[in-house]
Amino acid sequence: EAGVVQSPRYKIIEKKQPVAFWCNPISGHNTLYWYRQNLGQGPELLIRYENEEAVDDSQLPKDRFSAERLKGVDSTLKIQPAELGDSAVYLCASSMTSGDYNEQFFGPGTRLTVL
């Protein structure tokens, strides 16, 4: 069974440029999460989707970040414009539901460097 797929794996851009990350969750997983992991830190949740609906985007910096999950499967996270402080690893995770406990499976992440 394929795991969570993310692309690109690495991205280097100049500040003020836009960037987008793509995630394909595990088949059958209704819940999708985007996390940001800064160097030497644990992941921090940005947004959670239940199917197509963003049910919690309270941690998403909405002035420059946006996300979508069309058809309740793949998802895209966008930053426009990128700032130096956005350099981090962006992790996508999925789970079957977001009930009391459901294991979250993580993708390999996209490492973003903003110059």
Add this chain to the structure above:
Amino acid sequence: QKEVEQDPGPLSVPEGAIVSLNCTYSNSAFQYFMWYRQYSRKGPELLMYTYSSGNKEDGRFTAQVDKSSKYISLFIRDSQPSDSATYLCAMKDTSGTYKYIFGTGTRLKVLA
């Protein structure tokens, strides 16, 4: 003060040693306690999870939760160079929220 505290290390041990990794937390509502392993340039993968207090064993790994002290531990017996990774603790309450709170991770190096 962070909700979850974890010593970032690095922790270096010889092969075969018993490794102890720990996290402390402040939120008494946490009921689910997870340990993730993250290899360099990879995403976290779940090693073990425990609900409420007690111990859980899986092969060379043992997870312990002491809710009275708000302290959790992961023990690795007979450590191997392949165990070299960052170990992240994560916690969640049962209020209906799905949100995991992660520690900063401890970098472990097992020397051959």
